[in-house]
Amino acid sequence: MTVKLKGTSQGSITDFEGNYSMKLNTSNGTLVFSYVGYEKQEVKIGMSNIINVTLQEESVALNQVVVVGYGTSKRGDVTGSISSINAEQIKKVPIVNVGEALQGRMPGVQVTNNDGTPGAGVQILIRGIGSFGDNSPLYVIDGYPGASISNLNPSDIQSIDILKDASAAAIYGNRAANGVVIITTKRGNAEKIQLSVDATSSVQFKPATFDVLNAQEFATLATEVGNKENSPVLDAWANPSSLHSIDWQDFMYRSGFKQNYNLSLRGGSEKVQTSVSLGVIDQRGIVEFSNYKRYNAALTQDYKPLKWLKSSTNLRYAYTDNKTVFGSGQGGIGRLAKLIPTMTGNPLTDEVETADGVFGYYDKNANAVRDNENIYARSKLNDKKNISHNLIANTSLEIVPIKGLTLKTNFGINYGASSGYNFNPYDDRVPVTRLATYQQSATNSFEYLWENTVNYSNTFGVHNIDVLGGISIQENTARNMSVYGEGLSSDGLRNLGALQTTRDITGYQQTWSLASQFARLTYKYAERYILTGTVRRDGSSRFKRGNRWGVFPSVSAAWRVKEEGFLKDFDLISNLKLRASYGEAGNQNIGLFQYESSYTTGKRTSNHGYVFGQNKTYVDGMVQSYLPNSDLKWETSKQTDIGVDLGLFDNKLMIIADYYIKKSSDFLLNIQMPAQTGFTSATRNVGSVKNYGFEFNIDYRNNIKKLKYSINANLTTVKNKIEELSPGKDAVANLQSLGFPTTGNTSWAVFSMSRVGGPIGEFYGFQADGIIQSQAEIDALNANARKLNNDNDIWYIASGTAPGDRKFVDQNKDGIITDEDRVPIGSPLPKFYGGINLSGQYKNFDFNLFFNYSVGNKILNFVKRNLISMGGEGSIGLENVSKDFYYNRWTENKSSNKYPRAVWSDVNGNSRVSDAFVENGSYLRAKNIEIGYTLPTKLTQKANISRLRFFASIQNLFTITGYSGMDPEIGQSAGTSSTDGGVTASGIDTGIYPYSKYLSFGLNLEF
Secondary structure: OEEEEOOOOOEEEOOOOOOOOOOOOOOOOEEEEEOOOEOOEEEEOOOOOOOOOOOOEOOHHHHOEEEOOOOEEEHHHOOOOEEEEEHHHHOOOOOOOHHHHHOOOOOOEEEEEOOOOOOOOEEEEEOOOOOOOOOOOEEEEOOEEOOOOOOOOHHHEEEEEEEOOHHHHHHHHHHOOOOEEEEEEOOOOOOOOEEEEEEEEEEEOOOOOOOEOOHHHHHHHHHHHHHHHOOOOOHHHHOHHHOOOOOHHHHHEOOEEEEEEEEEEEEEOOOEEEEEEEEEEEEEOOEOOEEEEEEEEEEEEEEEEEOOEEEEEEEEEEEEEEEEOOOOOOOOHHHHOOOOOOOOOOOOOOOOEOOOOOEOOOOOOOOOEOOOOOHHHHHHHOEEEEEEEEEEEEEEEEEOOOOOEEEEEEEEEEEEEEEEEEEEOOEOOOOOOEOOEEEEEEEEEEEEEEEEEEEEEEEEOOEEEEEEEEEEEEEEEEEEEEEEEEOOOOOOOOOHHHOOEEEEEEEEEEEEEEEEEEEEEEEEEOOOEEEEEEEEEEEEOOOOOOOOEEEEEEEEEEEEHHHOHHHHOOOOEEEEEEEEEEEEEEEOOOOOOOOOOOEEOOOHHHOOOEEEOOOOEEEOOOEEOOOOOOOOOOEEEEEEEEEEEEEEOOOOEEEEEEEEEEEEEEEEEEEEOOHHHOOOEEEEEEEEEEEEEEEEEEEEEEEEOOEEEEEEEEEEEOEEEEEEOOOOOOEEEOOOOOOOOOOHHHOOOOOEEEEOOOOOOOEEEEOEEEEOOOHHHHHHHHHHHHHHHOOOOOOOOOOOOOOOOEEEOOOOOOOOOOHHHOEEEEOOOOOEEEEEEEEEEEOOEEEEEEEEEEEOOEEEEHHHHHHOOOEOHHHOOEOOOEHHHHHHEOOOOOOOOOEOOOOOOOOOOOOOOEHHHEEEOOEEEEEEEEEEEEOOHHHHHHHOOOEEEEEEEEEOOOEEEOOOOOOOOOOEOOOOOOOOOHHHHEOEEOOOOOOOOEEEEEEEEEO
16 A cells, blocks of 8 residues: 655555554645555544554446546446456556457457467457458547557556447547547656566467378378379389488477566656656567567656646657568468478488588479478578558647636647568579569558547536537558569679569559547436437548548437435445447448549559560550449448446446447448459448347456455357348358469369358358268269269269268259359357456465457368368379378278378369368467566565566466367468458468467566
8 A cells, every 4th residue: 555645755655464654744734545446545644643544445347437539437427338458457468469458358359369470460359240341440549549559568558448339439430330449558647756667578388280291101101192193203202211301390380489678657746747668579489580579669748737727748659670481371381281291302411401501402303292392491591671660649738718618639640661671582492493582662651630629517416417529630641662573693682773673563652531520418417317429420531522421420328226216225236227329330441542443554464564666665554453433431330239237245246248239231342343344343332241249247356354356257249140232142252362272173262151141251162971982882973963964974073083082962952062062161250259367366476367268160270171182282293191181091991981082183172162171169268377476565665666576477378179270269361451351261270370388477666
């Protein structure tokens, strides 16, 4: 507990037993007693030498201050659905990205790590998927809307408030359809000056690997398959015992290390309060040649020279340096398990790399190897750098001319700049020699914001009103440049002018702007009945004149039943509030100028130019980029919410429950266009999607003698349903390809289908029906196909179908397996998700156990498909497979109903999209387990230390799941766009940058 002489910096801190002592020269002063989580108490000194107090625990649910957008409110007065976490909760998990702090912490907010790449972001969905485009929420940092959280230091955050329903979020209008995340950072205070040092060091364990064939096992299987199908094999494989075995996963994976240091100085006087903070993160990834560094600096200052005048300033800068050569997806981690485990092309070595730097390589003159690149050599010789700078600053001035009336103006800027290059040297270790390639790029953006608000709040007897009105303007200008080419005379050159051939030059400058007016009225009667109405009118340059302006209203009400006479004296119930709301919000996150024709020169290789004269001189031309749509407008989300807040046993037990229905309409979708337009698709406003479900949050806090503990659990159900698509269209296939094979019976061109009546991004394919065991079974299937179709030249699947191939369900009963037999085979969306948090303190020890979970979601496991598919795409070369497949596949001597036979040419399509590769993705993860110890005050006071705490924690200790892949937490697939159909490629395991356990040690030091 802190004890301070009011109006001075003189103070003391109690020991664990609550004892304190102070030497004072006055008896007219007032002592202020304060402690986190308890109500502050003031006691006049008088003539007493002993002053004892007992602090009352704060009613967190009722008195907590919540940021509601252009203002604050007490939790007990909130009429919408808002969830919050504070600095104490955030710092319990050592994180790099702010989004990770939200995972499993509150209902209605689904946070998924898309991959484990150092510095990677997360996918945040608030109450489901409402669009085929961008579903990201709006982020507001210290009053600046549209800021990015990717570079924000989590240590600087004081609180995060999430506006989930439209009534709470509508004040932000056409950017609030996906919810609003309001972040308030730490500031200085007038009570004391505090210097804080936080340090954490973490060791990340080497990740688990797939159990694949070694060189001897692979050569044996390759020779077996080659003899049966006359497929190409290398002569060296004929003697397996002579081969050197390579474990590519072991070569590319390593242990990681992360360091996180934060230094802050906060304090001030009654007139001026200042906060200065510095932060450093340095992370070495668990995949070779990946690392991330970030440096943060922040300054805030509040100045109140007069009672009626106040200014506030926020300044934040971030510098990042990140490099990941070998990342997620089919071009990266997804290749590791497939690579053939031996290289025999280099007569000097069969190792990946020798001690003197000589690299092995595959046989360059044979087509027996599908992926014939020494990926370690390619990654090690790559020279890559990505640097970014971000500066966000805003300053505000508040004037209170009369009691209750506040005039405020807020001006801010947001500047970002990034640059980088990517160089790959000349490479003759592959069948077709590669020239050196070099790319250089640079981007920058400048944005300004100017907002002006008027707020009036007053109480008239039992009536209280709070009125807000404001205007806002925001404008952003971005520039981009990129040059790519090949052929350099020396691998030491990094010069665009030295490129022999320039393959691609791109660049642009574009500007968007937003103008808005908004208002909010809150009326409260007798502390029991609360009514709130908001409206915002937005105009966006992203749309053509006539469609630029939109109005987004909302209304919400709350009844504090506990304040009624019939319940006021009922002690069991300490709080009861009923809430109801309706509101509308918009989504303007589309590409710029899609309502107008846009032209581009394109790449020279795209044949967009012309050839003139006898010398056939090439001249760049211009082509139309896309088909414009002058009728484009923003998406609209209409949401209804009914909720109840219940407190029992003096609010020791708090229960919050909500039922919500969110309907999003006029979402932007690329729909197929007639060939005569010259385009395959065009963007249109079409259809509607509904998300509905329940949210529950239970929080219990209590003390048992010297043990203080809290238990929190939250659960969210969500049902996603497409109600309408474009006229005449009842389904949309995946809008992202992910680099999958697209030809023959093994095609994965279509892997999801979003159908009316079903969820967005539902997996779509064939239903497997076991393994064909005999030729007689094939003959019967072929005979049935010919009978039903009256055609003797057709087959059940293919003429090459043989015993050991996979059988599929004939859905339309026509006797043959075609694309018409594809059906929905699982959804990547969970039926429910949430988190469980257990915290406690006993004397000087504290502990925290945090779990998050997801139930009911499916995963389409493309990695599993690769691990049972020996033949390369298009029957070109061979690839490695898993030992599980090798020992449990179907053979003539050992039948199996688990895996099909090993083949080079998969004419039957055993590896096509089917439910054989769909798995249950449900999981329960021990996200963080931490134990800490705070040194006794009597020891630290001798060194003028206010608090010194040591802690140890382990992240991702275990995951309970039935999923066979590396990790069941799979969001939007690597390489997909969040604004262009990426949601139709969610829940697909293409080989993500792995997660693994972290072991962390650290300290928190305060002076």
